[in-house]
Ligand code: OOG
């Protein structure tokens with residue numbers, strides 16, 4: 001795919017997001033769209049957001065759990081770019097009308113204090129992180145129906161990134177048994193989704209290892225000060241006005257958002 005085509009498809013997705021209208025998946029008109037094309041479209045889309053005044057603040061890993069892969073019918077992980085305009089603080093109200101058909105899912109967020117590049121170990125990731133917290137990702141798809149699209153479509157659409165909610169403060173990274181952490185997402189006080197954090201890539205720290213490897217393939221590093229969402233532990237739930245969503249993770253402050 002050539003540069004003008006990549007720019008044009010990034011523009012299309014950008015416009016759909018701003019207009020809050022779903023569009024046809026890109027592979028319907030471009031069945032030959034490759035995974036490198038998809039990441040190029042994603043990056044062109046991020047450049048459009050930068051031009052509009054947004055600043056990238058990190059990345060989200062997607063499709064790192066079996067539950068999500070089955071829900072979306074896609075079998076490999078992907079990443080997307082997070083910007084400052086996507087950040088929602090715990091306790092805030094989020095308007096569902098800000099998206100097309102937003103959903104919410106339970107995650108764990110890490111913050112790096114040193115850059116990471118190439119092949120890294122889980123210990124190197126933990127050493128390079130200075131904070132962890134419970135997070136809710138509000139995903140949205142710019143495609144009709146939200147389902148039955150391909151990995152390449154999702155990646156081009158910034159891996160369905162829309163908004164993310166972080167708990168009130170960053171907490172110490174060391175001394176936690178990450179795979180064993182229990183995660184519980186409630187809606188209006190009733191538990192709807194729960195899983196061990198091992199549902200996320202076997203260990204949410206390994207999601208960060210994998211992200212660093214995927215960025216390296218594209219010649220990129222994970223900069224210091226990045227926020228990384230490790231991926232959802234369970235399927236996503238639709239976001240409905242009037243309901244309150246809370247995620248509790250063992251040993252961490254809860255994160256909550258009310259939909260309006
Ligand atoms: C793709 C994004 C997946 C996750 O945590 O697995 C994701 C999608 O579900 O539309 O964010």
Ligand code: MG
Pocket residue numbers: 060061062063105107137139229231232
């Ligand atoms: Mg997610």
